[in-house]
Amino acid sequence: MSFDAAVYQYSHLTVDHQRHQVDAALTAGRIATLGARYIPRLERRAAALLGRAEAIAVDSGSSGLVLALRGLGVRPGQEVIIPEVGWVSMGAAAAALGAGVRVAAVTETLTPTWEQIAPLITPATGAVILAHLRGRPAPDTPRIAAELSARGIPLVEDCAQAWGVTAAGRPAGAWGQAAVLSTNTYKIIATGEGGLVLADEPRMLGFMRAVAGDTRQPTPQAVWRGKSRMNELTAALALPQLDFLPTLLDSLRALQQHVISALATVEGITGLAPATAEDTSQSNGSLVGMWLPTATHAEQAANTLSRAGFGCWWPGPGDLHTAAAWPVQPEQPVVDVRRYLDVQIPWLPAGEHAAFAHQLAATLTAALKESPC
Ligand SMILES: Cc1ncc(COP(=O)(O)O)c(C=O)c1O
Incomplete structure (x- = not known):
């Protein structure tokens, strides 16, 4: 028996609605990030889904990881602990900021427990990234979040694969100082490329918005700003999928x-x-x-x-x-x-x-x- 009706690319299920929204944006000549209507809507929806103060829509989950680490102040001479399974851009994000990388072994859950992370912590630890993988939560998230918080070490939750996942009764992405979602083509919400970075702390959010390329966002001092914002057509593709x-x-x-x-x-x-x-x-x-x-x-x-x-x-x-x-x-x-x-x-x-x-x-x-x- 073949399963002709099986849909593996879930984004196909809302194509008509996506087409309608893209058409509306194109007809209105509204495709940039500045002046966008869908982008702020997507950011509010993603923030509500994960229970975070704000989300910033970006061009990829990988960009979101760099922004999160940069927003948390990770710098040369520090180390970032990442899990043995995740995606290569977790380590690349740390390396891009001049930080070293230490890799925590994973258990059968494909994620590390606190036992694998604790021995890697040193005075140089600038952040820990924990990934919720394969549509499931990292089971030791509450303990890892509590132990890191007690040591003043920020936790970034990589939720690229974790749309709709709950960790110990809270949304995956609600436990650390920052969370990152991806909307690349293999994800539950798929726009080709895209992502969101989420946090609660207003200064960190403002800084990440500025360095992601929001030209209206002031910073206390002049900073090097890049360009990694999501565009309006990408948000138009994501919103119907989020509804669904x-x-x-x-x-x-x-x-x-x-x-x-x-x-x-x-x-x-x-x-x-x-x-x-x-x-x-x-x-x-x-x-x-x-x-x-x-x-x-x-x-x-x-x-x-x-x-x-x-x-x-x-x-x-x-x-x-x-x-x-x-x-x-x-x-x-x-x-x-x-x-x-x-x-x-x-x-x-x-x-x-x-x-x-x-x-x-x-x-x-x-x-x-x-x-x-
Ligand atoms: C766990 C994990 N983190 C981060 C990423 C990076 O996301 P993106 O492809 O949007 O840069 C991915 C993508 O495969 C991923 O699976």
Whole structure:
């Protein structure tokens, strides 16, 4: 059975509404950031979603990370702690400011706990970046936020992959001093390129707005200003997707539940995530993660799933989401992340959910039986 109605690029679901908004902006000759109408609306909506005072719409999540670190005062001679899995631009943001990078190993959750971060902290630590990955929260977020706060070290939450995710009862992105969202084409809200940086502290927000290129934003002293603002057409693409997000998440979580139940019986899979009903409700429903016996099993399963038309991700060689492809490595890895694999949950009519989950489980079972190990 093929699932022709499966939509993996969720932005396709609101194309008509997006087209209408882009048309309105073009017709009004309103495409710049200055004088924009959709951009401030998107910024207010994103800030409300994460429970932050303000959001600044930018051209990418990567720009958002640089702005967040710059807004927090990270400077040459300091160090930024980043997780072993995330995206290469976390370390690049620190390096761009002349700071050193230390990499915290991740656990089976694909995120570090406080135990992996604490030994890396020194008087030079200027900030810690914690990423909520694969549509799920970093489970140790409350403890990490509390321990860092007690030491006066700022926390940046990388929420590029975490639209609609909750961490311990609060939105992912509501725990640290700054949060970053991405709207690149692989994200739940996808505009090609784009991002937002969020914070609460008015001086930090004003500074980030200024250095991002808002020419109306004064600063106490003259500063070098760059240009990384989002344009109006990008915001026009994002807003309808944000309106649709609750409906999308309901559908994804329903299918995610079917997939988790079906995969629970597949021999060789451990560490299915989300694991519990509560975990499912905290996730955005877009992925189901698992650990396979070896990296070879994971690679083979990824190849078989892709050939069968399922969306999946395996962090193989050269993947810029993992430290293996970065210039700095974790000192003491905890897990071999190449054993991890996740499958993407498509938008699919509810009547096809059970069959989809069944076929996915059958494909994975066959792949694991074939695996040479
Ligand atoms: C965890 C994480 N952080 C940051 C980014 C960077 O976002 P962007 O592609 O919008 O620069 C990504 C993008 O893949 C990501 O997955």
